[in-house]
Amino acid sequence: MFEEEKRAAAMEAIKHVKSGMKLGLGTGSTTRYFLDALGELVKSGKITDIIGVPTSKKTEEIANSYGIKTVNNINNIDIDFDGADEFDPDGNLIKGGGGALVREKIVAYNSKNVFIMVDSSKFSEKLHKFPLPVEVIPFMEDQTLSHIEELGAKCTFRDNKKFISDNGNYIIDCRFDYTDTGLEQKIKMIPGVVEVGIFHNITTKIFKGNGNTCEIIDIKKL
Numbered sequence: 001m002f003e004e005e006k007r008a009a010a011m012e013a014i015k016h017v018k019s020g021m022k023l024g025l026g027t028g029s030t031t032r033y034f035l036d037a038l039g040e041l042v043k044s045g046k047i048t049d050i051i052g053v054p055t056s057k058k059t060e061e062i063a064n065s066y067g068i069k070t071v072n073n074i075n076n077i078d079i080d081f082d083g084a085d086e087f088d089p090d091g092n093l094i095k096g097g098g099g100a101l102v103r104e105k106i107v108a109y110n111s112k113n114v115f116i117m118v119d120s121s122k123f124s125e126k127l128h129k130f131p132l133p134v135e136v137i138p139f140m141e142d143q144t145l146s147h148i149e150e151l152g153a154k155c156t157f158r159d160n161k162k163f164i165s166d167n168g169n170y171i172i173d174c175r176f177d178y179t180d181t182g183l184e185q186k187i188k189m190i191p192g193v194v195e196v197g198i199f200h201n202i203t204t205k206i207f208k209g210n211g212n213t214c215e216i217i218d219i220k221k222l
């Protein structure tokens with residue numbers, strides 16, 4: 001439904017890619033528009049010497065199909081390009097709808113700039129719409145879920161534990177009345193929790209599709 005807006009966001013964001021850059025490569029349908037456009041630029045030789053850090057096996061496969069070099073361990077990533085499931089006016093994000101939140105947060109945290117590409121449906125004044133994804137190890141996982149529920153959520157294992165992340169873990173989708181960023185630390189303290197899909201104070205710019213145009217929201221000064 002919002003495909004035109006996703007594409008508009010990706011086409012605006014990709015203008016910031018320069019040859020020789022180290023890029024974080026996100027996961028999801030919006031980032032797919034970015035990856036396909038980047039792939040065409042690399043194939044045509046308009047952009048060269050890119051190194052990508054993929055945030056999922058799917059993204060790695062797409063990048064490699066275009067001949068983009070990918071690595072899993074590198075310093076000084078210039079720009080991380082990724083999507084989000086929900087964002088607020090301060091650039092706080094909910095991520096993990098595609099189950100890639102662990103690698104996405106590691107890449108974002110280690111990038112000089114984080115550019116988030118979204119369609120207009122992802123905006124909320126306060127984060128509350130999208131259930132908060134939490135990645136947990138497959139050991140005593142039912143107890144881990146119970147401890148998260150004690151914080152005020154209704155939790156379910158994604159696809160009844162049939163969904164397994166690229167890291168071999170389960171994802172729990174947590175429905176809070178609204179997702180206060182303070183929950184990130186409270187949930188991460190629970191033994192068994194690997195990562196929480198709250199991305200607080202990480203975003204540099206948001207590229208928000210609006211019809212066939214894109215609004216750029218500056219969160220942090222570059």
Ligand SMILES: O=C(CO)[C@H](O)[C@H](O)COP(=O)(O)O
Binds near residue numbers: 084
């Ligand atoms: O966090 C993510 C994956 O873990 C995705 O970036 C997020 O789910 C947005 O995906 P889409 O662009 O398909 O809406």
